[in-house]
Amino acid sequence: MTISTGKPYEGSMENQDRDSQDTGPTAEAYMLPSAQPVRLIDPQGSHVHNDKYPLPDGELLLSSYQKLVVGRRINDQANALVRQGRMAVYPSSHGQEACQVAAAVVLEKQDWLFPTYRDTVAVITRGVDPLEVLTLLRGDWHSGYDPHEHKTATQSTPLATQLLHAVGVAHAAKLKGENTVVLALCGDGATSEGDFHEALNFAAVFHVPVVFLVQNNEYAISVPLKNQSVAPSLAHKAIGYGMPGERVDGNDLAALLSVLGKAVDRARDGGGPALVEAHTYRMQAHTNADDPSRYRSQDDVEKWVPRDPITRMRTYLRQLTVLDDDGEGRIAVAAEDMAATLRNGLNTEPEVNPEDLFNFVFTEKTSQLREQSAMLREELIRDAALETVEP
Amino acid sequence: MTEATLEVEAAKDSQPSQPATTVTFAKALNAALADAMESDKTVVMFGEDVGPLGGVFRITDGLTARFGEERCFDTPLAEAGIMGMAVGMAMNGMRPVVEMQFDAFAYPAFEQVVSHVAKMPNRTKGKVKLPLVIRIPYAGGIGGVEHHCDSSESYYAHTPGLTVLAPATVRDAYTMLREAIRFPDPVVFLEPKKLYWSKETVDLEELRESFESSDSPQTVGRAVVARAGTDATLIAYGPSVPTAMAAAAAAAVEGRSLEVIDVRSIVPFDDETVCTSVRRTGRAVVIAEAPGFASVASEIVARIQERCFHSLAAPVKRVTGFDIPYPSPKLEHWFLPSVDRILDAVDELQWDER
Numbered sequence A: 001m002t003i004s005t006g007k008p009y010e011g012s013m014e015n016q017d018r019d020s021q022d023t024g025p026t027a028e029a030y031m032l033p034s035a036q037p038v039r040l041i042d043p044q045g046s047h048v049h050n051d052k053y054p055l056p057d058g059e060l061l062l063s064s065y066q067k068l069v070v071g072r073r074i075n076d077q078a079n080a081l082v083r084q085g086r087m088a089v090y091p092s093s094h095g096q097e098a099c100q101v102a103a104a105v106v107l108e109k110q111d112w113l114f115p116t117y118r119d120t121v122a123v124i125t126r127g128v129d130p131l132e133v134l135t136l137l138r139g140d141w142h143s144g145y146d147p148h149e150h151k152t153a154t155q156s157t158p159l160a161t162q163l164l165h166a167v168g169v170a171h172a173a174k175l176k177g178e179n180t181v182v183l184a185l186c187g188d189g190a191t192s193e194g195d196f197h198e199a200l201n202f203a204a205v206f207h208v209p210v211v212f213l214v215q216n217n218e219y220a221i222s223v224p225l226k227n228q229s230v231a232p233s234l235a236h237k238a239i240g241y242g243m244p245g246e247r248v249d250g251n252d253l254a255a256l257l258s259v260l261g262k263a264v265d266r267a268r269d270g271g272g273p274a275l276v277e278a279h280t281y282r283m284q285a286h287t288n289a290d291d292p293s294r295y296r297s298q299d300d301v302e303k304w305v306p307r308d309p310i311t312r313m314r315t316y317l318r319q320l321t322v323l324d325d326d327g328e329g330r331i332a333v334a335a336e337d338m339a340a341t342l343r344n345g346l347n348t349e350p351e352v353n354p355e356d357l358f359n360f361v362f363t364e365k366t367s368q369l370r371e372q373s374a375m376l377r378e379e380l381i382r383d384a385a386l387e388t389v390e391p
Numbered sequence B: 001m002t003e004a005t006l007e008v009e010a011a012k013d014s015q016p017s018q019p020a021t022t023v024t025f026a027k028a029l030n031a032a033l034a035d036a037m038e039s040d041k042t043v044v045m046f047g048e049d050v051g052p053l054g055g056v057f058r059i060t061d062g063l064t065a066r067f068g069e070e071r072c073f074d075t076p077l078a079e080a081g082i083m084g085m086a087v088g089m090a091m092n093g094m095r096p097v098v099e100m101q102f103d104a105f106a107y108p109a110f111e112q113v114v115s116h117v118a119k120m121p122n123r124t125k126g127k128v129k130l131p132l133v134i135r136i137p138y139a140g141g142i143g144g145v146e147h148h149c150d151s152s153e154s155y156y157a158h159t160p161g162l163t164v165l166a167p168a169t170v171r172d173a174y175t176m177l178r179e180a181i182r183f184p185d186p187v188v189f190l191e192p193k194k195l196y197w198s199k200e201t202v203d204l205e206e207l208r209e210s211f212e213s214s215d216s217p218q219t220v221g222r223a224v225v226a227r228a229g230t231d232a233t234l235i236a237y238g239p240s241v242p243t244a245m246a247a248a249a250a251a252a253v254e255g256r257s258l259e260v261i262d263v264r265s266i267v268p269f270d271d272e273t274v275c276t277s278v279r280r281t282g283r284a285v286v287i288a289e290a291p292g293f294a295s296v297a298s299e300i301v302a303r304i305q306e307r308c309f310h311s312l313a314a315p316v317k318r319v320t321g322f323d324i325p326y327p328s329p330k331l332e333h334w335f336l337p338s339v340d341r342i343l344d345a346v347d348e349l350q351w352d353e354r
């Protein structure tokens, strides 16, 4: 990702002969990822210089830090709501909040985000109403928000399928001459699905503005990354499709903002797609239904505690003196406000209309659906009458 | 691991025979896999999270520990890959059993299933057999979010070349999975998720001996009368069987005697057992969770009307899911066939006119 101009890679198949005489950059020189994941703030909270990736300014870091703290609170609160039976299931992104926040923050309003089931924090950070976001995992409906309103696709469960949709949105945007970048999320496990490969190839062939962000949290439910891929890194896969790959410390918010920001800028300038692999860790169970003790030790999890994304950012910002006690107080209040919103919202039962079951399957209900809808309505009227007779 | 060490491992772990105990549906499936792997070294089990985790429903629990990583293993996360590799392994003398994690997550494998698994024996005039089993935790009633509750049996049943089984009892869970693994053709084995925790008192050792003492299938292609009755026949399979049984029990209280047939083998379909019952009772209701339109339930109704028309006192009715995507957890109770809906359908079988 050293090339930030909008120039497509010139060494594509048809140019190969000419290119071999060129003294210009080879594909390897800019498509292969850095030797180590890019890191700008180390776990101790100190800045690490990087020639390619400048540190974002203090203001952006501070506002993003607040989102990080709020994101952690969302995870904690949602976990609690599952335990209390207020939600059906919650795939926590505890430990991955820096990826979630950066994915939302680097996008403009007109850009699109394609999240997965694990990316609730990214979707809320993007500005979607938290209660609408939790509709899916609460079990009221399959999706609670309007994807067009927020340019945020539904949270996708069938792995990697959303990546092709992201390519399609970007392709349409390109054809329509829109200034739109699409950021598509998936996990390390999902990179094994055929759709992942098709999406990257399509994106590269059509040279569309998509940034693929893989949150490599080292596990796909119980399966560790080593059983998933033996490539040098997931970011290395990019070159096989003809796009640059980069890897970044997924617990370093500053590095994520810088690396993703650059990939988004490049895509916006017509530079085409890019693949970014964020190295992070799933600190909690896959979902509340999972028992991680069957496949990994708590010791392995503990190793990641000192690499927490919040701790290092806080230390760094305190050193910078852009964050002080007052600031921390304000951030804590924002986090508690978010938690209260979730609690209050989920402690009230929403009205559900049984006819909604039939209302959206087609633009116009088929006669069969009208019949079935009437049958259910009659049943419910009868049940209600029975209830009043025999309480 | 060599063949010899595999045998030693297996012998070390084989359990002494146990008397009848309370066994869950999940445990019966687990025992069937273990017994199959023990008795036939070509049986291998693979899929997503089936190794150390033992599957998200624990159906493969302990198999990797007992038989080694070569016999029960996790693959990269790709259903088409799992299915395609199973085809190749079956071509080369193995008996792969693969797990698709959930019904809707089997769809990436659909091309392999319909284009190759189902067609290979026919295409090669029987020269290439594919003795493989595709295990699919399926259907709803567990409060699962979208993509975790599909009743996908019709897609498979509609594809010639696929044998499609759906057990509903703990005993059948064991015997049918063993028969599926021994079967010469590919089997789609549908495991009703909501029954995984159901229990029966069974002697697994006795089931094993009974299965191993006979070469001919007892369950493939054979429906079973789950409850005898005289007034009407309820026909169900998989997750709908307990609902049909509950409806029959409720009807008995009101003085109506309902027979319940557990289809269990969707393909091949047992016309004889079903029609014998319907000809005798003269009335039938078919119950299934899948949307009714163009479904297995429609096929069963059509077959009954074609074969039993002159014995019928009323048109055959269906109680199925609505023709809508499976609803979210809070709404699924409105979707699923219920005892009330079954009894309503039975009431509508033109009783006055007889």
Ligand SMILES: Cc1ncc(C[n+]2csc(CCOP(=O)(O)OP(=O)(O)O)c2C)c(N)n1
Pocket (backbone or CB within 6 Å): A118, A157, A158, A159, A186, A187, A188, A189, A190, A191, A217, A219, A220, A221, A282, A286, B048, B077, B079, B101, B105, B108
């Ligand atoms: C096509 C498909 N197959 C299987 C599943 C079941 N499943 C849900 S999450 C998951 C693991 C995904 O791992 P990864 O991509 O690393 O994402 P993570 O959950 O770690 O965020 C699996 C196997 C699914 N949702 N979709």
Ligand SMILES: [Mg+2]
Pocket (backbone or CB within 6 Å): A187, A188, A189, A215, A216, A217, A218, A219, A220, A221
């Ligand atoms: Mg993962």
